[in-house]
Amino acid sequence: MEAFxxxxxxxxxxxKLAWVLGCLSFNWLLEGAVPLFKFRYRKWRHAxxxxxxxxxxLTINLIFGLLTVGVFSWVGSNQIGxxxxxxxxxxxxxxxxxxILDLIGQYxxxxxxxxxxxxxxxxxxxxxxxxxxxTTGTRHHPGDYVLREVFALFAIVVxxxxxxxxxxxxxxxxxxxxxxxxxxxxxxxxxxxLSLVFIxxxxxKFHHHFERPWTDSNFxxxxxxxxxxFGTMVYDDPKKINYGLDVLDPELDENVGYQFKxxxxxxxxxxx
Numbered sequence: 538m539e540a541f542x543x544x545x546x547x548x549x550x551x552x553k554l555a556w557v558l559g560c561l562s563f564n565w566l567l568e569g570a571v572p573l574f575k576f577r578y579r580k581w582r583h584a585x586x587x588x589x590x591x592x593x594x595l596t597i598n599l600i601f602g603l604l605t606v607g608v609f610s611w612v613g614s615n616q617i618g619x620x621x622x623x624x625x626x627x628x629x630x631x632x633x634x635x636x637i638l639d640l641i642g643q644y645x646x647x648x649x650x651x652x653x654x655x656x657x658x659x660x661x662x663x664x665x666x667x668x669x670x671x672t673t674g675t676r677h678h679p680g681d682y683v684l685r686e687v688f689a690l691f692a693i694v695v696x697x698x699x700x701x702x703x704x705x706x707x708x709x710x711x712x713x714x715x716x717x718x719x720x721x722x723x724x725x726x727x728x729x730x731l732s733l734v735f736i737x738x739x740x741x742k743f744h745h746h747f748e749r750p751w752t753d754s755n756f757x758x759x760x761x762x763x764x765x766x767f768g769t770m771v772y773d774d775p776k777k778i779n780y781g782l783d784v785l786d787p788e789l790d791e792n793v794g795y796q797f798k799x800x801x802x803x804x805x806x807x808x809x
Contacts, residue, residue, distance in 0.1 A: 618697015
């Protein structure tokens, strides 16, 4: 177990980037073999638009990487966080850290992104995609991504997680992000079974429906039981899903300039 964690603790940046691109590419290609919806769109153009947002996220990630090092140093030297007050086997500590990070750094912040108008305006860009596929997982306005990173830092402090635990969590999160957004057909029995514990591809698609109440459901990224516990889970026939947002022009979903300006456009109506 120590060798496993040591690998992630010293994992170089190029390997992390390779993991991102590998997961994205695998799911992007898989969509061509078993698509859930047969979109009539230019797949490469659509990917190019969403990769612009990936580029901004990677830049922000570099900045927060420096902050994260400082947070880990402070947490460790001051014995801050839950894991410093309990004694568990190393695998149980890792699982506990991942659960806390997923709850605060994914489910909770995602819930808030839907509940506060100023946060929702940033998050709308992720939902404005009318052709949800693996690349949609990269589609986050810089403001949206910064908020997520801030909550991730808060989750590290609450958990008292060491660096290796956090890297494991991020690696697994990346896998789920691209898998659950991928435009792939998953047999009903398999998807339904997976959704008992994990966020499955079909389960996350309901979150991208163009109108409520489905838009405000299934906030989890890795584990589905957060949605079950807090009453935000939806599961139905994925063929009923219509992607996008009912308050945005679907014809502008690939207009990068327009998407970046959405949070600052007061003419766009919201219910928050």
